[in-house]
Amino acid sequence: MIVYYYENNNKSIRGTAKIFDIQPKQLRDWKNKKGTLLTTAPHMAKLHQGKPTRYPKLEDDLFAWISEKRANGNAVIQKLIINKAISLSKSPESLANNPDIIGFKFSNRWLDGFLGRYDLSERRREATDGFKQLPSDLIEKQNIFLNYIMYLRIHNKYELKYMGNMDEISM
Structure with missing residues (x-):
């Protein structure tokens, strides 16, 4: 804590502010609010949370x-x-x-x-969040697809180096 350093090292406000690269006014404010700062929860980003809600x-x-x-x-x-x-x-x-x-x-x-x-965000469901049920005839469909690809490869004389597999999800 910068205020603790200031109090225990007999430094001036300007000297301490220069060491920690802050403005002297900021250190004066922290020194004046030391009691409040010590009793504040560590996760609090601001001492004053702003105007309260109307409703x-x-x-x-x-x-x-x-x-x-x-x-x-x-x-x-x-x-x-x-x-x-x-x-x-x-x-x-x-x-x-x-x-x-x-x-x-x-x-x-x-x-x-x-x-x-209320720490809410408008989040969208990701494409990978939902679990989709696999079809019951998955193996049969895979075999039909592979046979079709092999037929095209042989019929059109494609070399293996020109074939690839790509997987996409919507973004």
Whole structure:
């Protein structure tokens, strides 16, 4: 910790800041907030998390809905999240608790903040995520395909050096 180094080595603020390549004001701020910094959890990136959400109950309900959908394997896209937020805001309970919610715009900026607050991302299912059932006649189909390739090779007199195998997945 830079503040600890500053206090134990009798260095000036400018000298310590120069050693650690930081601004002197930054070290002064850390020195003044030392108590808060020591009691803060190590994973916290910021001391002040920003402006609190205006409708925490609505966001909690929306997060529960998204979690349920994802647990069932359903895709949840941004437009669907915004539409669900609008429908939740029109519920009688929400209107009773937050009368000013009628004029609230659930914009893309609000959505980005919501996703960040709940550590969500709009992820897409990868092509390799889903397990596809192999056909029951797989061996038969493989043999038919190999026989067809061998027929083409012999009929058209292809050399083996001109043949290759490629596998693709959509990206």
